Amino acid sequence: MPERIPVVEKILSANDRLALENQARFAAAKVFAINVMASPGAGKTSLIEQTVRGLTGKLRIGMINGDIATSFDADRAQAAGASAVQINTGGDCHLDAVMVQSAIGQLDLASLDLVIIENVGNLVCPADFKLGTQKSVLVASIPEGDDKPYKYPGMYRGVDAVVINKIDLLPYVSFRMDFFKKGIEVLNPGVTQFELSCRSGEGLPAWLDWLEAQVRAFRKA
Amino acid sequence: MHELAVTESILEIALRHALEQNATRITALHLVIGQWASLVDDSVQFYWDTISEGTIARGAQLHFRRVPVRLACQSCNYEYAPAGEILACPQCGSVEVKVIAGEEFNLEAIDIETGTE
Numbered sequence: 001m002p003e004r005i006p007v008v009e010k011i012l013s014a015n016d017r018l019a020l021e022n023q024a025r026f027a028a029a030k031v032f033a034i035n036v037m038a039s040p041g042a043g044k045t046s047l048i049e050q051t052v053r054g055l056t057g058k059l060r061i062g063m064i065n066g067d068i069a070t071s072f073d074a075d076r077a078q079a080a081g082a083s084a085v086q087i088n089t090g091g092d093c094h095l096d097a098v099m100v101q102s103a104i105g106q107l108d109l110a111s112l113d114l115v116i117i118e119n120v121g122n123l124v125c126p127a128d129f130k131l132g133t134q135k136s137v138l139v140a141s142i143p144e145g146d147d148k149p150y151k152y153p154g155m156y157r158g159v160d161a162v163v164i165n166k167i168d169l170l171p172y173v174s175f176r177m178d179f180f181k182k183g184i185e186v187l188n189p190g191v192t193q194f195e196l197s198c199r200s201g202e203g204l205p206a207w208l209d210w211l212e213a214q215v216r217a218f219r220k221a
Numbered sequence: 222m223h224e225l226a227v228t229e230s231i232l233e234i235a236l237r238h239a240l241e242q243n244a245t246r247i248t249a250l251h252l253v254i255g256q257w258a259s260l261v262d263d264s265v266q267f268y269w270d271t272i273s274e275g276t277i278a279r280g281a282q283l284h285f286r287r288v289p290v291r292l293a294c295q296s297c298n299y300e301y302a303p304a305g306e307i308l309a310c311p312q313c314g315s316v317e318v319k320v321i322a323g324e325e326f327n328l329e330a331i332d333i334e335t336g337t338e
Contacts, residue, residue: 002248002332007238011230011252011326093223124259125223128326150306154257157320185316186292186308 015129018097022104022132029109031062032215033117035095035131037155038139039148040121043165046198047139047207048116054208056081059113059215064103066095066120082116083107094125097132114215123152134218135160142166146176149183156184161192163207168197224261228268235278235331244333247278251332255288255325281332290323 010016026033038044052061063084085103087095100117107115117133119126138159140148143166149156156162162184184191192210196203231250239247254260262285273279293300294310295317301310309316
């Protein structure tokens with residue numbers, strides 16, 4: 001007769017352990033890392049581009065890019081003043097701690113203050129795979145619709161900040177900001193939120209100030 | 222894609238625990254998956270049949286226990302299951318809500334055989 005053995009282990013515990021190692025490596029080098037997640041087309045790349053542009057000269061920025069095909073490639077990142085590593089996910093739906101571990105090895109952490117990790121555009125899988133960043137950021141956008149927190153609760157649950165992008169489109173799209181924010185509030189009470197437009201630049205300074213303050217506080221600690 | 226990584230983790234954990242018990246075979250795995258943990262059972266089963274080949278877990282049955290989401294209102298203590306787009310407390314309307322179940326993503330137990338009986 002087979003015998004039942006209790007296991008009670010989180011299925012992704014191996015990834016979680018490795019994420020903790022990544023986190024320790026970033027911390028030892030006093031590098032603040034963020035994991036930027038979003039659905040395809042929400043504006044991850046635009047936000048990162050604006051962020052690199054806005055903070056270059058103030059912070060030394062490195063990028064780990066996991067998008068399968070992005071317009072903001074390593075060359076453009078370097079042109080904007082960041083050092084960049086491209087991860088080939090081979091069509092995978094998310095980054096995991098192993099991919100990030102090997103990418104960290106290709107960055108000179110000692111010469112950086114901030115590492116921005118661009119996850120694969122997807123509102124489901126990246127939520128489950130911790131990478132070892134200090135903070136994770138979700139980029140939402142007005143044209144996606146105001147029901148996204150309700151449809152993808154897992155993604156909204158675990159993030160430290162939500163950036164609501166493309167607010168310049170509010171006059172043209174039926175998007176109930178109250179309804180959207182109520183969903184976020186239930187799923188992730190008190191989460192930091194930004195409303196901005198990467199295109200018009202409206203609201204960007206608040207995001208840049210917040211991120212810069214986070215990095216400085218972390219490096220001082 | 223996502224399910225492949227998950228299934229590999231499940232196999233790794235099961236084999237490790239089986240080895241500790243000197244098992245000769247794993248006959249079943251008991252998984253506990255919350256409603257808000259994104260996972261497709263059929264897809265895991267599909268990958269399982271492939272990646273368990275050649276291991277002592279080959280042919281093991283996968284049992285999924287799905288846990289529905291339960292929310293607890295922090296204002297009036299009412300416990301409820303969210304209905305579609307209504308996440309706030311249906312009793313008092315508060316959005317101060319705690320998720321008390323539905324995010325599980327665990328391998329709870331394995332059934333093993335040891336020795337030659």
